[in-house]
Amino acid sequence: MNLNVHPLPSSALAVRTTCPYCGVGCGVQATPLPDGSIAIAGDSGHGANAGRLCVKGSALGETLGLDGRLLHPQLRDAGGALRRAGWDEALDKVADGWRAIVAEHGPESVALYVSGQLLTEDYYIANKLMKGYIGSANIDTNSRLCMSSAVAGHKRAFGEDLVPGCYEDLEQADMVVLVGSNTAWCHPILFQRIARAKEARPEMKLVVIDPRRTATCEQADLHLPVKSGTDVWLFNGLLCYLALHGAVDAAFVTAHTNGLDAALAAAHVDCADPLAVAKICRVDPKDLLAFYAAFAATDKVVTAFSQGVNQSSAGTDKVNSIINCHLATGRIGRAGMGPFSLTGQPNAMGGREVGGLANMLAAHMDLDNPLHRDAVQTFWGSPRIAATPGLKAVDLFQAIEAGSVKAMWIIATNPIVSMPDANQVQRALEKCQLVVVTDIVEKTDTNAFAHVLLPALGWGEKDGTVTNSERRISRQRGFLAAPGEARPDWQILCQVAQRMGFAGFDFGAVHEVFDEHARLSGYRNGADGEGGGATRRAFNIAALAGMDRRQFDQLEPVQWPVTRLASGELAGQQRLLGEHQYSHPDGRARFVATAPRAPAHRPDAEYPLILNTGRVRDQWHTMTRTGKSAKLADHVAESFVDIHPQDALLYGVREGELARVSTRWGAMVARVRHGGGIARGGVFVPIHWSGQTASDARVGALVNPVVDPVSGEPEFKHTPVRVEQFRVSWHGFILSRGELALDGVAHWTRIQGRSFARYELAGRNAIADYSAWARQLLAVDDEQADWLEYEDRSAGVYRAVHLVDGRIDQCVFLSPRPDLPSRAWLAGLFGHEQLSEVDRVGLLVGQPIEKGADTGPTVCSCFGVGRNTICDAIRGQNLTSVAAVTACVKAGGNCGSCVPEIKKLLVETRVEETA
Numbered sequence: 001m002n003l004n005v006h007p008l009p010s011s012a013l014a015v016r017t018t019c020p021y022c023g024v025g026c027g028v029q030a031t032p033l034p035d036g037s038i039a040i041a042g043d044s045g046h047g048a049n050a051g052r053l054c055v056k057g058s059a060l061g062e063t064l065g066l067d068g069r070l071l072h073p074q075l076r077d078a079g080g081a082l083r084r085a086g087w088d089e090a091l092d093k094v095a096d097g098w099r100a101i102v103a104e105h106g107p108e109s110v111a112l113y114v115s116g117q118l119l120t121e122d123y124y125i126a127n128k129l130m131k132g133y134i135g136s137a138n139i140d141t142n143s144r145l146c147m148s149s150a151v152a153g154h155k156r157a158f159g160e161d162l163v164p165g166c167y168e169d170l171e172q173a174d175m176v177v178l179v180g181s182n183t184a185w186c187h188p189i190l191f192q193r194i195a196r197a198k199e200a201r202p203e204m205k206l207v208v209i210d211p212r213r214t215a216t217c218e219q220a221d222l223h224l225p226v227k228s229g230t231d232v233w234l235f236n237g238l239l240c241y242l243a244l245h246g247a248v249d250a251a252f253v254t255a256h257t258n259g260l261d262a263a264l265a266a267a268h269v270d271c272a273d274p275l276a277v278a279k280i281c282r283v284d285p286k287d288l289l290a291f292y293a294a295f296a297a298t299d300k301v302v303t304a305f306s307q308g309v310n311q312s313s314a315g316t317d318k319v320n321s322i323i324n325c326h327l328a329t330g331r332i333g334r335a336g337m338g339p340f341s342l343t344g345q346p347n348a349m350g351g352r353e354v355g356g357l358a359n360m361l362a363a364h365m366d367l368d369n370p371l372h373r374d375a376v377q378t379f380w381g382s383p384r385i386a387a388t389p390g391l392k393a394v395d396l397f398q399a400i401e402a403g404s405v406k407a408m409w410i411i412a413t414n415p416i417v418s419m420p421d422a423n424q425v426q427r428a429l430e431k432c433q434l435v436v437v438t439d440i441v442e443k444t445d446t447n448a449f450a451h452v453l454l455p456a457l458g459w460g461e462k463d464g465t466v467t468n469s470e471r472r473i474s475r476q477r478g479f480l481a482a483p484g485e486a487r488p489d490w491q492i493l494c495q496v497a498q499r500m501g502f503a504g505f506d507f508g509a510v511h512e513v514f515d516e517h518a519r520l521s522g523y524r525n526g527a528d529g530e531g532g533g534a535t536r537r538a539f540n541i542a543a544l545a546g547m548d549r550r551q552f553d554q555l556e557p558v559q560w561p562v563t564r565l566a567s568g569e570l571a572g573q574q575r576l577l578g579e580h581q582y583s584h585p586d587g588r589a590r591f592v593a594t595a596p597r598a599p600a601h602r603p604d605a606e607y608p609l610i611l612n613t614g615r616v617r618d619q620w621h622t623m624t625r626t627g628k629s630a631k632l633a634d635h636v637a638e639s640f641v642d643i644h645p646q647d648a649l650l651y652g653v654r655e656g657e658l659a660r661v662s663t664r665w666g667a668m669v670a671r672v673r674h675g676g677g678i679a680r681g682g683v684f685v686p687i688h689w690s691g692q693t694a695s696d697a698r699v700g701a702l703v704n705p706v707v708d709p710v711s712g713e714p715e716f717k718h719t720p721v722r723v724e725q726f727r728v729s730w731h732g733f734i735l736s737r738g739e740l741a742l743d744g745v746a747h748w749t750r751i752q753g754r755s756f757a758r759y760e761l762a763g764r765n766a767i768a769d770y771s772a773w774a775r776q777l778l779a780v781d782d783e784q785a786d787w788l789e790y791e792d793r794s795a796g797v798y799r800a801v802h803l804v805d806g807r808i809d810q811c812v813f814l815s816p817r818p819d820l821p822s823r824a825w826l827a828g829l830f831g832h833e834q835l836s837e838v839d840r841v842g843l844l845v846g847q848p849i850e851k852g853a854d855t856g857p858t859v860c861s862c863f864g865v866g867r868n869t870i871c872d873a874i875r876g877q878n879l880t881s882v883a884a885v886t887a888c889v890k891a892g893g894n895c896g897s898c899v900p901e902i903k904k905l906l907v908e909t910r911v912e913e914t915a
Helices: 087-107 120-136 150-157 166-171 189-199 215-219 232-245 248-258 260-271 274-281 285-297 315-329 348-353 370-381 393-402 421-433 489-499 510-522 547-551 645-652 770-777 825-827 836-846 867-877 882-889 899-915
Strands: 013-019 027-032 039-043 074-077 082-084 110-114 139-141 177-178 205-209 222-224 301-305 338-341 407-411 434-439 452-455 465-468 472-476 609-612 639-642 659-663 667-673 684-688 721-726 730-736 748-753 755-765 786-792 799-802 808-814 857-859
Touching: 013 472, 074 087, 087 110, 087 407, 087 434, 087 452, 110 120, 110 177, 110 393, 120 139, 120 348, 120 465, 120 510, 139 393, 139 755, 150 166, 150 315, 166 301, 166 338, 189 215, 205 215, 215 899, 232 285, 232 315, 248 315, 260 274, 260 315, 274 285, 285 836, 301 315, 315 338, 338 755, 338 808, 348 465, 348 721, 370 510, 393 421, 407 472, 452 489, 465 510, 510 547, 639 645, 721 857, 730 825, 770 786, 770 799, 770 808, 786 836, 799 836, 825 836, 857 867, 867 882, 867 899, 882 899
Parallel strands: 110 139, 110 407, 177 205, 177 301, 205 222, 301 338, 407 434, 434 452, 609 684, 639 667
Antiparallel strands: 013 027, 027 039, 074 082, 074 452, 465 472, 609 721, 639 684, 659 667, 659 721, 730 755, 730 808, 748 755, 786 799, 799 808
């Protein structure tokens, strides 16, 4: 439990809200308890999750403390130091700075960079200010990094950015194809819905298309490990196969689409022969043909795709090559079928609704359409409207470094960690005349370069709406008091706008912002020639306009478009395009010719491997929230480079040791591992570690800044890379109840424990006096301290424990080898009020004396079950199924995210016993 969470004074009534992590958009019930903690449970009445939560959602109560929070405005003085400031001074600094820069250099000299972590109302105000009052479209979002290729693909095919299906389609399909998505880890509640449907209907087929063999593949009927970047070849080949084998729905294509002939002509150039496609994609021809045949023969197919498709220099074409296959077969707009974009962030969809990208307008209107520009400007009554697209994320930070953009306001994101070529982003912010950052965290890599820091409300404090991957609008409701002087993002933006002299920002409460957003969605939203000439848009929530505060507070989750029935009840729409009305002027969908092209950068002698990046199961983005939870830290504690064993041997790196990973743009250090899912020639590195949690683990610094020419989305999945040994003299770790300064250590990672911080260390220096070195590092200067130590100078092994009143306060273990004692065992000792004699002996020996004390690395985070516990149960109880493991040790019995790992342990344990 977390006792530092400032609950609102109230009875212990559950507040219904929405999870702040992935785009699944799970409903959450948060209950303030008398001891100050918050109980978290799934909302059984929410359509996205029906009461289930993944481990990240379940651990939300552990992330709400005020440690590390930005609680007051701060200004940086001429000497570079930050000082506390009042809101008036800080807001005046921002408004006056922006006004002066715009007056001297024009509206294109300022920019906003926002986030899918924002609520829709925050996003709406940011876009209104920038596009309608500043008059520039220089506002982009970190959703550019994950979803903009899906947006562009939807608009090219359907005329509008819309996802036609719903989550029920994943359960009703006879075949689910997951492309570029480790759904089991990145959208675990959706994956469990698929898994339960497959268990109920074993004939249901699951196909996974991914260069890596991920946890998602453990339940697949077929895994196609395509070569990175070859998705267009694969789906163009499928389109050719469908045409050749008579699987095209000619009546649907003729009545409702344009462009099939051109799309087929482009596909036939390289992809008409499945054997040639299999060779290009590096998959078994039999498996490829099995997939093609199954797709052709199965009417109810859902193809769900995520970052492996979007994050590419050909991402938009990848999206359209998938959509083309569904249009060709007429598999769209009906139950159990259709292309399905799995959104990455909790409100990436809501941001798209309000025009969050630099090339969009609010309410799904187009920046390049003069009728749409007029509609938005007229509705807002704004003095101007942006007339040309703004700078997309990568171009935006390059423009800052070049000097053409002189003021940048960053809200709810950490681009020095998350952007490609992240060192360039740092150079840009170092040169920028005025950097404003609104955040909930005081210290981030980005905040170190801010001239103004503004404290925002976080999850549990702020109030508004979010929209998930199936177009479901849900409420985020506050259940915590505003900490310090933190304010809502929409209010901060409004107060700056008012100080700049702009009318139209006098909102008194968040429901008033939502009301304007809802009304705009219906403004001039009709057929051609009606309502001032703007065409009909599927996005329409005008039925939600007119709500007062009470009605807004009571708003139930609903999928857009929303209509109001004669009875007065609100009605959402599960699926779109069932009536085959598309948002192009002619009302028809469009096939898009997608000519395959290789990634811009290819491996060579200097950089022979291909870097792929992504998430791990229990962490989120740059860990400013999930990094606070000890439960979530145990699964994957350090950044790693996953590499095939033969490549590791070739390049001289060993599992468990450290390696330097380098590209033309940057370098980092990570732990080598063989996860078993990487083909030769590729490596995988997770995205989460920052300068706050590791000495040198920002993978964004390595990623090449090449972008998709249509969407502007960067190439996070394909960067040529070199891996080489990072030589150190010693390895070690420290567990400490207090924070440590590690400036003199060559490599370190900080991991949050339950009552301590854990530091993984490695050094290049020779340590002359282990005891003196350890005491200095741990700041133990009392010669009378209860200090236990063991040293083997010849072996280079050292262990020391600092006890306070008989309880462990700190411990340090050093060795020339990385295979150090179990952290899980030592972490357990920190929970003891008094250390027993047996445990004291174990600390000096370097291993637990009592059997079963070492539970091993965490597998099931929900129940804190370690690998050793599971394997011992499998052996001792002769367990043969996940259900049996769950019954015995609980692992796998909550969110199910660990089920694929338990399946692997069942196989590995049986193999060990028969060896």
